[in-house]
Amino acid sequence: MLRLSTRRFSIMKPPPNIANETAKLFHVNDVKDWDLLRASLIKFNNSSLEIPLVINGNRIYSKDNRDVYLQRNPANHQQVLAEVTQSTAQDVQDAITASMNVKKSWYTTPFYHRAAIFLKAADLISTKYRYDMLASCILGQGKTVQQAEIDCITEISDFLRFNVKYASELYSQQPTESSAGTWNSVEYRPLEGFVYAVSPFNFTAIAGNLTAAPALMGNTVVWKPSKYATLSNYLLYTVLEEAGLPPGVINFVPGDPELVTKEVVQHTDFNALHYTGSTKVFKSLNFQIQKNLTEDKYKNYPRIVGETGGKNFHLVHNTANIPNAIFNTIRGAFEYQGQKCSAASRLYLPESVSNEFLTNMIGILNESNSKFKPVNTSASALNGGDLHGFIGPVIHERSYDKLVNVIETAKNDPSLEILCGGKYDKSKGWFISPTVIKCNDPSHRFLKEEFFGPVLTVYEYPDDQFVELCKDIEKTSTYGLTGSIFARDRKIIEQASDLLRFSAGNFYINDKCTGAVVAQQWFGGSRMSGTNDKSGSGNILNRFVNIRNIKENFYDLNGYKYPSNYD
Ligand SMILES: NC(=O)c1ccc[n+]([C@@H]2O[C@H](COP(=O)([O-])OP(=O)(O)OC[C@H]3O[C@@H](n4cnc5c(N)ncnc54)[C@H](O)[C@@H]3O)[C@@H](O)[C@H]2O)c1
Numbered sequence: 122m123l124r125l126s127t128r129r130f131s132i133m134k135p136p137p138n139i140a141n142e143t144a145k146l147f148h149v150n151d152v153k154d155w156d157l158l159r160a161s162l163i164k165f166n167n168s169s170l171e172i173p174l175v176i177n178g179n180r181i182y183s184k185d186n187r188d189v190y191l192q193r194n195p196a197n198h199q200q201v202l203a204e205v206t207q208s209t210a211q212d213v214q215d216a217i218t219a220s221m222n223v224k225k226s227w228y229t230t231p232f233y234h235r236a237a238i239f240l241k242a243a244d245l246i247s248t249k250y251r252y253d254m255l256a257s258c259i260l261g262q263g264k265t266v267q268q269a270e271i272d273c274i275t276e277i278s279d280f281l282r283f284n285v286k287y288a289s290e291l292y293s294q295q296p297t298e299s300s301a302g303t304w305n306s307v308e309y310r311p312l313e314g315f316v317y318a319v320s321p322f323n324f325t326a327i328a329g330n331l332t333a334a335p336a337l338m339g340n341t342v343v344w345k346p347s348k349y350a351t352l353s354n355y356l357l358y359t360v361l362e363e364a365g366l367p368p369g370v371i372n373f374v375p376g377d378p379e380l381v382t383k384e385v386v387q388h389t390d391f392n393a394l395h396y397t398g399s400t401k402v403f404k405s406l407n408f409q410i411q412k413n414l415t416e417d418k419y420k421n422y423p424r425i426v427g428e429t430g431g432k433n434f435h436l437v438h439n440t441a442n443i444p445n446a447i448f449n450t451i452r453g454a455f456e457y458q459g460q461k462c463s464a465a466s467r468l469y470l471p472e473s474v475s476n477e478f479l480t481n482m483i484g485i486l487n488e489s490n491s492k493f494k495p496v497n498t499s500a501s502a503l504n505g506g507d508l509h510g511f512i513g514p515v516i517h518e519r520s521y522d523k524l525v526n527v528i529e530t531a532k533n534d535p536s537l538e539i540l541c542g543g544k545y546d547k548s549k550g551w552f553i554s555p556t557v558i559k560c561n562d563p564s565h566r567f568l569k570e571e572f573f574g575p576v577l578t579v580y581e582y583p584d585d586q587f588v589e590l591c592k593d594i595e596k597t598s599t600y601g602l603t604g605s606i607f608a609r610d611r612k613i614i615e616q617a618s619d620l621l622r623f624s625a626g627n628f629y630i631n632d633k634c635t636g637a638v639v640a641q642q643w644f645g646g647s648r649m650s651g652t653n654d655k656s657g658s659g660n661i662l663n664r665f666v667n668i669r670n671i672k673e674n675f676y677d678l679n680g681y682k683y684p685s686n687y688d
């Protein structure tokens with residue numbers, strides 16, 4: 122009975138008008154948009170929000186005898202934006218219990234009704250809560266309005282809407298053959314246990330997809346947000362609630378990452394990790410899970426879905442349109458301060474055009490360095506000051522210290538030369554100026570390690586060594602996330618695409634290596650960049666279903682023997 126009703130609703134078609142959300146441009150003269158944004162910024166600016174845990178729909182606050190973490194504005198680290206309640210081990214256990222208790226009522230909710238919740242959430246984000254979402258991201262995660270728009274408005278709405286379309290396409294895939302007298306079908310069950318979603322600081326949209334994609338497929342989720350993005354993540358959670366998400370389907374458990382993770386991954390019903398963050402943490406989670414698996418802790422083999430770091434390249438050929446390559450490199454390497462997994466962090470230039478390229482790029486960057494201002498939140502800024510800057514702060518002191526160390530190392534390494542930037546200032550916020558470093562060794566660690574900040578390492582190659590260079594890039598790509606070739610010559614484009622096949626899961630031609638759009642560029646990389654299950658495509662939903670095949674026989678047997686048997 123239940124199976125039939127699930128099947129009946131699975132084939133309902135999503136609304137036909139699902140399309141990418143359009144980003145607002147926030148042109149300097151768009152007075153109405155700026156006014157609405159300023160009103161939201163002032164609201165968050167003037168109060169520190171108390172953020173609870175949400176377990177089975179119940180809110181638990183610090184007054185309930187819990188520790189508190191203070192989320193600060195990275196552009197103004199004295200400013201506390203949110204007081205975030207921290208989960209205890211018992212809270213995590215309660216969240217797991219809640220997710221298991223609500224599971225059956227959630228997955229038996231017809232797909233139409235599950236989907237409608239996420240479609241409504243997308244509409245709430247792109248309308249009623251647009252400016253609040255933007256403000257929480259700008260203040261909490263140090264984004265410009267442009268970067269906030271493409272994250273917590275367009276990308277997140279796109280994930281929520283396109284996943285509905287992809288899910289309905291997946292559900293409609295059925296066995297193509299049934300022998301005479303039989304009927305074969307498949308049921309797309311959710312995973313039997315619960316999903317653990319661990320989200321990064323840098324994209325609120327990713328947090329939304331890590332949680333909503335499994336939930337749409339009938340799973341229940343324990344969500345540990347990043348402590349550097351809790352403000353926008355909690356706002357997102359409340360939007361999902363307003364859209365009708367039932368209690369317990371997604372349980373919001375901010376807290377100490379190690380404590381929360383330990384409780385989760387030792388639970389017998391832990392069934393999937395949906396993770397985005399650094400490679401180092403992903404490896405450690407894999408290790409814990411494999412260890413528990415060998416100790417027979419689990420009822421099911423956990424699915425592991427993870428997208429992690431990158432050391433992404435821009436490779437320029439001497440046939441490239443140089444201004445196009447320069448502008449794309451500035452955007453790809455420095456917008457959001459280089460804090461995108463996809464950010465360009467190594468640049469390969471042919472000797473014949475290197476001088477022209479670098480002189481022009483550094484000229485532009487020096488101009489922006491001199492105008493370098495925080496995306497700050499002081500009253501004067503909110504009244505029309507520096508909200509129009511191109512870049513902002515890095516996320517926290519740990520990142521700032523790491524990047525300062527990178528810059529200081531570069532000053533003392535004879536293979537490296539700082540061409541521009543190299544300045545830093547933490548008096549108010551975590552500011553690192555856009556920095557370009559020239560390197561004369563193609564296998565240098567600056568061309569291999571992820572720094573996750575506004576630091577671009579450049580290597581000049583002899584024009585006639587293009588093929589050898591591609592082979593070098595291939596060899597030094599421990600990560601395999603994104604990369605771009607800039608060239609006009611089709612043969613060169615084809616050659617680079619061939620030689621760099623496994624160096625980037627997202628390969629761009631004459632475009633920057635950031636800014637993948639849901640449903641347009643399926644996103645993810647292999648090697649040490651992750652499991653490459655491609656968010657923004659229907660592929661990822663396959664990881665959160667647990668297919669049951671059903672064969673029904675309409676012919677009754679009259680005996681047990683086959684024709685080839687003796688009578
Ligand atoms: N490939 C992608 O799609 C993608 C997208 C965004 C970010 N990233 C990567 O994420 C990183 C930046 O994000 P971040 O600074 O938030 O990463 P991070 O690894 O510090 O944190 C990611 C998540 O893991 C948690 N975590 C940290 N230490 C943990 C531990 N010991 N045990 C369990 N959980 C732990 C954090 O609290 C957070 O929720 C970069 O490496 C970037 O390349 C990748």
Ligand SMILES: N[C@@H](CCC=O)C(=O)O
Pocket residue numbers: 323324460461462463464634635636637638644
């Ligand atoms: N969709 C984003 C993903 C960034 C990850 O941190 C991009 O392609 O730049």
